[in-house]
Amino acid sequence: MGNEVIRILITCAIAITAGIFAGNGAVYFFNRMPGRWLCDYGQEPDEELLHPTKQRVRSTPWKYVFTGFFIVVGIVLGMSDPLFAVPAVCAIWLLLEMAIADVKYMIVPDQLIMMLVAAGIGFIPHHRFGVMDCFRGALIGCGVMLVIALLSRLAYRKPAVGGADVKLFAALGLCCGTDGVLVIFVLTTFISAGHFIWLMARRGAKLSDERAMVPYIALSATLYLVIFHEMSYNIMIHF
Numbered sequence: 001m002g003n004e005v006i007r008i009l010i011t012c013a014i015a016i017t018a019g020i021f022a023g024n025g026a027v028y029f030f031n032r033m034p035g036r037w038l039c040d041y042g043q044e045p046d047e048e049l050l051h052p053t054k055q056r057v058r059s060t061p062w063k064y065v066f067t068g069f070f071i072v073v074g075i076v077l078g079m080s081d082p083l084f085a086v087p088a089v090c091a092i093w094l095l096l097e098m099a100i101a102d103v104k105y106m107i108v109p110d111q112l113i114m115m116l117v118a119a120g121i122g123f124i125p126h127h128r129f130g131v132m133d134c135f136r137g138a139l140i141g142c143g144v145m146l147v148i149a150l151l152s153r154l155a156y157r158k159p160a161v162g163g164a165d166v167k168l169f170a171a172l173g174l175c176c177g178t179d180g181v182l183v184i185f186v187l188t189t190f191i192s193a194g195h196f197i198w199l200m201a202r203r204g205a206k207l208s209d210e211r212a213m214v215p216y217i218a219l220s221a222t223l224y225l226v227i228f229h230e231m232s233y234n235i236m237i238h239f
Contacts, residue, residue: 011082015074022074022093023067030100031055037109038101057100066096073226080230087122088225091175094119095218098168102214108164113171120174133177141173141181142166165213172221176229183228187220188213 033056035049073092077085094116098108120134127133149161173181192213 008079011078012075015078016071018074018089019067019069019071022070022089023065024063026066026093026096027055027057027059027063030057030097033097033101033109037111038105038107040107056104073222076226081126084123084126084229087119087126087175088229090119090122091116092218092222092225095214095221099212099215099218102164102212106210106212108162108168108214110164110167113164113167116168116171117174120171123175123177127177129177134174137173137175137177137181138170139173140178141169141171141185144181144185145169162213165217168214168217172217176221176224180224180229183224184217184220187223187228188216191220192216 031052035045035052038049039045070089070093074085074089077088094112098112101112102108124131124134145161145166149166152161169181169185172184176184192211195216196211
């Protein structure tokens with residue numbers, strides 16, 4: 001009993017410390033991210049991106065919001081599997097940075113996606129079906145998004161899925177494996193569809209309106225890493 005209490009206290013202390021660094025670091029890093037990362041291919045950053053006169057993300061209240069968020073995530077993941085918590089928190093942190101970039105600038109920096117691929121190394125010991133599941137997940141994530149991009153172009157004469165979304169799903173497949181990337185895809189579909197229906201009902205949104213997709217992907221991936229990964233693991237144990 002005493003050892004369990006000590007473990008809980010240590011986990012909470014580490015989660016709080018890591019959450020403070022992650023929450024404040026999310027704001028600090030985004031505000032100092034190189035301007036060229038936030039530009040499309042062949043595009044030069046304007047003066048505001050090169051030498052911002054104000055914060056891209058306001059320090060208050062967001063550093064407090066992000067800090068609280070990462071403390072909760074760290075405690076939940078740390079209690080279930082401390083070794084899994086490390087790459088999972090890193091991946092969620094990177095997804096948060098991508099979501100902010102997509103909302104503010106409609107861009108997802110390739111550099112952040114490559115960092116997510118690097119974070120995928122930390123997930124390798126946690127793949128139930130071996131290291132090959134990483135590559136299968138990447139292929140499935142990329143393939144599913146490419147099919148959607150092709151179908152949307154045929155149906156609407158314009159792409160509904162950007163190249164960054166395809167690369168992001170490939171990176172998530174590498175991190176989360178086959179079952180993980182499929183769960184993230186399903187969650188993303190339902191969450192984005194539900195939000196868009198709400199926007200149409202409340203604000204008169206149209207199908208032709210451009211929307212940032214990465215926030216939905218980031219939310220879905222976070223739900224998978226924090227909640228559904230453990231659930232799917234328990235299900236597989238019983239089978």
